[in-house]
Amino acid sequence: MLRNLTKIPHKLDEKDATCRALVETPKGRRGKLDYDLKTGAFRLKTLLPDGMSFPMDFGFVPSTLADDGDPLDIMILADEPNSSGTLLEVRLLGVIEAEEVEDGKKERNDRVLAAAKVSHLYASLKSVDELEAQFIDNLVEFWTNKDRLEGKVFKCIGVHGPSAAVSLVKAASKAAAKD
Secondary structure (H helix, E strand, O other), X not given: OOOOHHHOOOOOEOOOOEEEEEEXXXXXXXXXXXXXXXXXXXXXXXXXXXXXXXOOEEEEEOOOOOOOOOOXXXXXXXXXXXXXXXXXXXXXXXXXXXXXXXXXXXXXXXXXXXXXXXXXXXXXXXXXXXXXXXXXXXXXXXXXXXXXXXXXEEEEEEEEOXXXXXXXXXXXXXXXXXX
């Protein structure tokens, strides 16, 4: 029997701004991996060009449903890249609010920013406000370029702190419960 990893409880702790996240694509990979519900495996969806790779572990918050119909996207700062399928406890640092346009259709596609709770490098990090502005600019530039290569347009519409990330997880959790 296959287990649906998207249904694992996220265990959101609003007070501590923590939850669980599941890694799909490890930091440093060129290949964008997606969790495939039908097989329970991670499949190669796209491949970035030489010289371009994922700047952070990328995955989703389980038991959520975002506006784009997928689980809520999450980027995770971790001391080392984690394998696809790794379930992590994370501290929610904030969110990059974004819109994507594909084939003339605009939809929200926010990216939650988090730090692994098990960490030496990021143990004291609590908010996106503690990150250098250039770091956030580089993340936005990564998504802008990745989407452009896929024929989409990525537009950052705001960057907000942990409370916005908690609210986003709560809303996406309610949406998943209705689904």
